[in-house]
Amino acid sequence: MTYSVVDVRNVDKVYGKKNENKYRALQDISFSIHEGEFIGIMGASGSGKTTLLNVISTLDKVTQGDIEIAGTNITAMNQDALAEFRAQKLGFIFQDFNLLESMTVYENIALPLFLQNITGKKGKERVENVADILDIKDILDKYPAIISGGQKQRTAAARALVHDPNIILADEPTGALDSNNAASLLETLKQLNEDHNVSIMMVTHDALSASYCQRILFLEDGDLYKEIQRTGTREEFFKEILDELAEAGKKKL
Amino acid sequence: MLVKLAWNGMKSKRKDYIVLLTGLVMAIAIFYMFQTLALNKGFTSDYAMINSMQLIFNVGSVLLAAVTFFYILYTNTFLLSLRQKEYGVFMLLGAKKRYIKNLMFVENMLIGIIALIIGVAVGIGLSALVARLIMGQMNVSLDGYQSFYTPSMLVTFGFFLFLFFVTSIWNHVRLSKIEVLDLVNADAKADKTVMKEKANIITIIAGIISLMIGYVSLIFMEQLREIGVFSSAIMTTLGTYLIFSSFIPMIVKCLKYNRKWNEKGIQSFTFSQLMFRVHSLKKLLATVAMLIALGAGAISGGLAFKNNGEITVDRTMVYDTTIHTPSAEEENIIDKIPFIEESEYRYKADGEFDYFLKEDLEDQRPLINTEMVRESTEVKRLEAALPDEKDSLRDVQDKARNGSFEMEHEWSLFLNTLQDTYTNQPLIVSQNVYEDIESEEQTVFVGKTDDFMAYTDQWAALDEIKQEQMDTETAEESYGVTSKYAMYKSYDTVATGTVFMGFFLGVAFLAMMASCLMFKVLSGANQDISRYEMLRKIGVKKKLLERSVYKELFLVFLFPAILGVTHVLIGMNMFSFIIYEPYYRIWVSIALFILIYALYYLLTVKMYKEMVLPDKDV
Ligand SMILES: Nc1ncnc2c1ncn2[C@@H]1O[C@H](COP(=O)(O)OP(=O)(O)OP(=O)(O)O)[C@@H](O)[C@H]1O
Numbered sequence: 127m128t129y130s131v132v133d134v135r136n137v138d139k140v141y142g143k144k145n146e147n148k149y150r151a152l153q154d155i156s157f158s159i160h161e162g163e164f165i166g167i168m169g170a171s172g173s174g175k176t177t178l179l180n181v182i183s184t185l186d187k188v189t190q191g192d193i194e195i196a197g198t199n200i201t202a203m204n205q206d207a208l209a210e211f212r213a214q215k216l217g218f219i220f221q222d223f224n225l226l227e228s229m230t231v232y233e234n235i236a237l238p239l240f241l242q243n244i245t246g247k248k249g250k251e252r253v254e255n256v257a258d259i260l261d262i263k264d265i266l267d268k269y270p271a272i273i274s275g276g277q278k279q280r281t282a283a284a285r286a287l288v289h290d291p292n293i294i295l296a297d298e299p300t301g302a303l304d305s306n307n308a309a310s311l312l313e314t315l316k317q318l319n320e321d322h323n324v325s326i327m328m329v330t331h332d333a334l335s336a337s338y339c340q341r342i343l344f345l346e347d348g349d350l351y352k353e354i355q356r357t358g359t360r361e362e363f364f365k366e367i368l369d370e371l372a373e374a375g376k377k378k379l
Numbered sequence: 380m381l382v383k384l385a386w387n388g389m390k391s392k393r394k395d396y397i398v399l400l401t402g403l404v405m406a407i408a409i410f411y412m413f414q415t416l417a418l419n420k421g422f423t424s425d426y427a428m429i430n431s432m433q434l435i436f437n438v439g440s441v442l443l444a445a446v447t448f449f450y451i452l453y454t455n456t457f458l459l460s461l462r463q464k465e466y467g468v469f470m471l472l473g474a475k476k477r478y479i480k481n482l483m484f485v486e487n488m489l490i491g492i493i494a495l496i497i498g499v500a501v502g503i504g505l506s507a508l509v510a511r512l513i514m515g516q517m518n519v520s521l522d523g524y525q526s527f528y529t530p531s532m533l534v535t536f537g538f539f540l541f542l543f544f545v546t547s548i549w550n551h552v553r554l555s556k557i558e559v560l561d562l563v564n565a566d567a568k569a570d571k572t573v574m575k576e577k578a579n580i581i582t583i584i585a586g587i588i589s590l591m592i593g594y595v596s597l598i599f600m601e602q603l604r605e606i607g608v609f610s611s612a613i614m615t616t617l618g619t620y621l622i623f624s625s626f627i628p629m630i631v632k633c634l635k636y637n638r639k640w641n642e643k644g645i646q647s648f649t650f651s652q653l654m655f656r657v658h659s660l661k662k663l664l665a666t667v668a669m670l671i672a673l674g675a676g677a678i679s680g681g682l683a684f685k686n687n688g689e690i691t692v693d694r695t696m697v698y699d700t701t702i703h704t705p706s707a708e709e710e711n712i713i714d715k716i717p718f719i720e721e722s723e724y725r726y727k728a729d730g731e732f733d734y735f736l737k738e739d740l741e742d743q744r745p746l747i748n749t750e751m752v753r754e755s756t757e758v759k760r761l762e763a764a765l766p767d768e769k770d771s772l773r774d775v776q777d778k779a780r781n782g783s784f785e786m787e788h789e790w791s792l793f794l795n796t797l798q799d800t801y802t803n804q805p806l807i808v809s810q811n812v813y814e815d816i817e818s819e820e821q822t823v824f825v826g827k828t829d830d831f832m833a834y835t836d837q838w839a840a841l842d843e844i845k846q847e848q849m850d851t852e853t854a855e856e857s858y859g860v861t862s863k864y865a866m867y868k869s870y871d872t873v874a875t876g877t878v879f880m881g882f883f884l885g886v887a888f889l890a891m892m893a894s895c896l897m898f899k900v901l902s903g904a905n906q907d908i909s910r911y912e913m914l915r916k917i918g919v920k921k922k923l924l925e926r927s928v929y930k931e932l933f934l935v936f937l938f939p940a941i942l943g944v945t946h947v948l949i950g951m952n953m954f955s956f957i958i959y960e961p962y963y964r965i966w967v968s969i970a971l972f973i974l975i976y977a978l979y980y981l982l983t984v985k986m987y988k989e990m991v992l993p994d995k996d997v
């Protein structure tokens with residue numbers, strides 16, 4: 127039995143301070159992500175996907191409930207400890223890459239290592255290693271401004287991976303990519319997950335992207351109302367997801 | 380509707396506008412003050428000496444106007460950067476470009492006018508205060524001086540309105556050229572920093588050589604004279620610009636290519652940011668360095684010039700006071716002054732000659748300045764032999780008349796300094812001849828203290844008594860007193876004007892340049908927001924990011940400071956042939972500069988931090 131990297135228990139998130147209009151963006155959510163799992167979060171716009179990702183990624187605090195990542199309860203930690211935690215245990219991939227234009231691809235990837243004082247030869251080895259996996263070894267010395275969108279996103283993925291995080295969190299990582307580049311990135315993520323046993327949690331709108339996952343959680347108005355597990359091929363899973371989305375759409379009518 | 384939206388937009392950026400306004404208000408206030416001091420008619424004509432001071436303030440106004448122009452240009456860029464995204468969105472939503480341009484124009488003019496009104500009000504207060512300080516320094520009354528002076532106000536309004544108008548037009552033109560999308564995506568530009576190695580090395584060498592030539596011209600200004608003035612000004616400036624476009628980027632690059640440093644924490648990010656900034660700011664940084672030099676130079680130049688007064692009079696007159704036949708009143712004063720050297724010489728005057736008693740001079744050999752060569756002046760005891768006259772009074776007079784009366788040069792120099800009027804020829808006669816002279820015996824008292832400046836009140840009192848005496852003696856026309864103190868005073872008037880001018884000009888230069896730098900840095904801050912956000916997300920502690928901001932901006936501020944201060948330290952040599960101690964209290968200007976500059980540095984960091992690292996509860 128694999129143990130869980132992320133444990134979310136009865137989490138509530140309420141936006142709006144005292145005396146303000148309150149909005150309950152997450153309602154009593156519980157689930158866990160097992161080690162080596164590739165999990166997807168789907169739901170309509172405004173359903174709370176980013177909010178969920180943010181509380182798991184320690185960028186935002188929960189109003190109620192507990193979140194445990196790799197055995198550490200993050201709900202009671204202070205800012206600095208959280209930053210340190212993020213730097214060591216989490217890897218991020220953002221929709222718009224978020225690379226630093228004034229630094230080379232190499233430096234961009236190595237940044238999380240620098241933060242942990244892993245420099246010199248040891249750092250170089252690790253950067254080259256992930257660059258190899260993501261097939262961006264040839265562009266390490268270039269600046270982000272002159273590489274393609276796909277390469278940018280793979281650079282961002284390399285940056286998320288380089289320090290061996292417990293889990294990679296991705297918010298619409300394919301949102302800014304064309305279908306070819308998106309497929310290639312998803313292939314890479316899947317490969318990372320299967321060959322290197324990296325745990326991944328990905329937020330997405332897109333059914334095709336979601337079909338690369340092993341399990342998908344569906345959110346609606348902050349409520350986790352359903353999850354489906356992949357059992358057969360990706361194509362089958364893709365259909366299953368589409369059906370589920372259609373179902374959800376019908377309910378709204 | 381749009382006006383209301385624009386107004387709301389302005390309100391949300393209140394802090395930035397306050398900083399902007401403060402800078403403008405200060406520039407306007409100082410400009411107005413210079414104008415009142417330069418233009419006040421009533422008070423000009425009364426004091427002849429003040430006329431020369433007014434010239435100084437006029438020159439100051441022109442210099443200030445030039446710097447203000449640049450300052451306003453930079454604040455304007457900053458203003459545009461504050462608003463461009465918002466205007467872009469308005470345009471995207473269908474607002475007509477012409478309408479937006481007019482809105483911007485009105486906004487610019489409005490800020491200008493608000494700044495003008497506050498600025499002139501502050502200027503009135505400031506000039507009243509400064510005028511009082513100056514007048515206090517010079518011991519003259521404030522009659523005729525008005526701090527609320529209409530012509531000055533008109534000049535100030537005219538000048539600044541013109542300036543605001545020009546910059547508003549300039550914005551107008553700039554907006555016309557920009558496409559909507561450029562405005563909306565104003566922050567999403569990639570920054571390229573390409574450097575050509577070879578060309579760079581040549582530029583570095585050229586920069587260092589020009590700077591060396593400039594420095595050498597400054598140091599040997601006395602020998603080079605006019606050539607020196609031109610070559611130092613041109614070569615130092617050229618060198619500064621070249622160094623900033625080549626050498627400084629190279630230093631940053633070296634920092635970055637030092638693996639050990641670069642890979643420490645987020646240092647790689649700090650250095651990258653710095654590199655980018657140094658590239659985009661190089662012209663401004665060079666300008667800042669030059670103006671730091673001018674500003675600090677103006678302050679220390681003024682101080683050194685003022686200090687020069689004391690040294691000058693000390694070197695031209697050994698004795699602090701010379702009193703002929705002191706009255707009881709005068710005795711009273713000098714009795715209370717602790718002279719380290721005092722003598723009293725007897726003499727008789729007959730309208731043609733002053734006959735000094737040889738024995739007195741023999742017994743109390745005076746101090747004189749060796750030669751009037753400036754560098755080597757030194758006070759020494761007069762050792763030359765006294766004339767050995769055996770002649771009778773008649774013979775002495777005859778010899779003196781046909782020019783064959785012989786006296787050592789040093790003695791005649793000394794006796795000249797004793798005399799009140801230069802109409803009588805001084806002679807030295809021995810006791811027996813002296814007794815034959817029928818005129819009434821007089822004495823002249825000379826005294827020297829250990830510190831001339833410590834007894835200025837007494838000197839002034841003595842001069843006043845003297846002036847009264849002269850006024851009663853020569854009813855029709857009285858000359859001014861020619862004492863050491865009077866000489867010092869007249870020098871000091873001009874010097875005081877120079878000090879104040881140098882001070883305010885210097886402070887204005889420093890403050891404006893520092894705030895140009897600030898606005899320029901802040902106008903780029905929008906582009907950095909997402910970078911800092913990303914770093915925070917991947918787990919960089921806020922403290923670390925803050926430290927990175929401090930470090931990066933520190934280096935940005937440091938480079939021009941170093942070069943600017945070096946310019947001042949070397950540049951003050953330039954004055955060595957008109958001022959004895961050009962480095963007098965140079966630390967005052969340096970300290971003042973550091974203070975102003977540090978304040979701006981901290982303010983920049985604070986505002987920048989607020990923009991890129993907003994407080995969140997995360
Ligand atoms: N900082 C906030 N303050 C108040 N309400 C917020 C805040 N952030 C999000 N919300 C609200 O919480 C709800 C969930 O937002 P969230 O960003 O998680 O949606 P999402 O599922 O990511 O949507 P999308 O697919 O459009 O990105 C929304 O109704 C949103 O308005």
Ligand SMILES: [Mg+2]
Nearest residue numbers: 175176177297
């Ligand atoms: Mg979202």
